[in-house]
Amino acid sequence: MIKRTIFSFILIASVQLSKAQTFIQAYQDRANQVSQTNINTYLQEFEALGVKRTGTTQNTDAFNWLKTKYTSLGYTTADFFEHSWTASGYSSKNLIVTKAGTLYPNKFVIVCGHFDSINGPGTNDNGSGTSIILEIARILKDVPTDYSIKFIHFSGEEQGLLGSSRYVSQIVNGTNPKMDIKVVVNLDQVGGLATKANTKLYHDRDQSTPTSNNAAAAIAVQELANCTLLYSPLAVDFDPAESTDYVPFQQNGEIITGYWEYEGGYNNPYVHTANDKLVNMDPVYVLNVGKSAVGSIQHFAAASTTTLALEDSSISTNLESVEFYPNPAKNVLNLKIPDNIKDFTVEITDMNGSRILVSKENTNHIDISNLKPGVYLGTISIGNDKVTKKIIVE
Numbered sequence: 290m291i292k293r294t295i296f297s298f299i300l301i302a303s304v305q306l307s308k309a310q311t312f313i314q315a316y317q318d319r320a321n322q323v324s325q326t327n328i329n330t331y332l333q334e335f336e337a338l339g340v341k342r343t344g345t346t347q348n349t350d351a352f353n354w355l356k357t358k359y360t361s362l363g364y365t366t367a368d369f370f371e372h373s374w375t376a377s378g379y380s381s382k383n384l385i386v387t388k389a390g391t392l393y394p395n396k397f398v399i400v401c402g403h404f405d406s407i408n409g410p411g412t413n414d415n416g417s418g419t420s421i422i423l424e425i426a427r428i429l430k431d432v433p434t435d436y437s438i439k440f441i442h443f444s445g446e447e448q449g450l451l452g453s454s455r456y457v458s459q460i461v462n463g464t465n466p467k468m469d470i471k472v473v474v475n476l477d478q479v480g481g482l483a484t485k486a487n488t489k490l491y492h493d494r495d496q497s498t499p500t501s502n503n504a505a506a507a508i509a510v511q512e513l514a515n516c517t518l519l520y521s522p523l524a525v526d527f528d529p530a531e532s533t534d535y536v537p538f539q540q541n542g543e544i545i546t547g548y549w550e551y552e553g554g555y556n557n558p559y560v561h562t563a564n565d566k567l568v569n570m571d572p573v574y575v576l577n578v579g580k581s582a583v584g585s586i587q588h589f590a591a592a593s594t595t596t597l598a599l600e601d602s603s604i605s606t607n608l609e610s611v612e613f614y615p616n617p618a619k620n621v622l623n624l625k626i627p628d629n630i631k632d633f634t635v636e637i638t639d640m641n642g643s644r645i646l647v648s649k650e651n652t653n654h655i656d657i658s659n660l661k662p663g664v665y666l667g668t669i670s671i672g673n674d675k676v677t678k679k680i681i682v683e
């Protein structure tokens with residue numbers, strides 16, 4: 290995504306939690322299942338697929354990579370729909386994976402993002418959104434939801450929303466009556482910047498014509514922001530919805546909203562260049578955006594509010610409170626960890642996932658004098674639980 294128009298606007302609604310939407314522990318437990326290891330692996334594999342320009346072999350490779358991922362998550366070909374399209378001299382495919390709702394199987398929550406890239410591997414734009422959609426699909430696979438969910442990976446976004454516009458005209462409007470869509474939630478460029486703290490998210494508000502759907506979209510974006518505040522550590526701000534795959538849905542009268550990085554955002558120097566790579570973004574931010582998205586998709590699809598015994602809700606709030614300090618650090622990195630946690634290890638990896646350092650067990654002070662200045666990830670393991678934090682070494 291790239292914003293074509295830059296304008297400031299007045300924040301009308303105050304950015305705070307509306308009372309109507311209450312915290313649901315089961316939603317938080319599932320949000321906490323977003324895995325840093327999975328996010329990092331997806332981002333690395335996505336990057337390795339190269340420049341996924343619409344119509345190229347690399348673009349097809351990325352499409353097939355997505356199908357392989359869904360298959361390994363337990364989805365079957367019966368859940369897949371490969372939407373082939375041709376437009377403006379380009380031919381490509383969108384991948385749609387559907388999970389059936391229990392109460393309203395014919396009403397759909399769409400969570401979408403594009404997988405094509407331009408000029409570079411697009412690890413932020415939009416490997417970030419792609420990775421999060423895969424994590425939502427994994428975590429919610431066996432969670433009952435009242436509404437059906439469509440996980441959609443569009444191609445042709447960078448050539449002018451070609452895949453999403455053909456999806457709306459050919460598939461959404463291809464039946465009579467047209468497809469019944471509850472809400473469209475798009476994830477595009479949510480990777481942040483490696484050198485920033487990345488503590489805030491933009492949520493996209495529909496301010497465009499047709500205006501018939503704007504009031505409903507204003508409620509949806511507020512609910513999305515509430516989910517970010519409830520289920521992730523991030524703060525929120527609002528930006529006008531534009532220039533990404535929800536636009537054709539918006540123009541079709543659907544209720545739309547979305548996610549966009551705050552740091553970077555309007556001024557990200559890497560997107561649409563050869564340097565749109567993992568090394569320049571913040572995978573911990575992607576994890577945090579993922580927590581919000583697992584929360585919001587559960588909210589919109591009305592997921593079960595009770596945690597099944599077989600679901601793994603392992604990461605405790607205890608573990609989330611672990612911190613490295615100072616950050617940025619030099620020579621010695623300290624670990625703030627609750628007193629009741631006795632057995633832990635710390636592993637430091639670089640942004641390519643290579644292990645740089647493993648601390649001695651139960652060490653609160655880690656010698657980092659051999660580390661070159663840069664951005665690293667520190668993973669604290671306690672039994673089978675892990676939490677990952679970003680570390681900046683000066």
Ligand SMILES: [Zn+2]
Nearest residue numbers: 290414415477
């Ligand atoms: Zn994009």
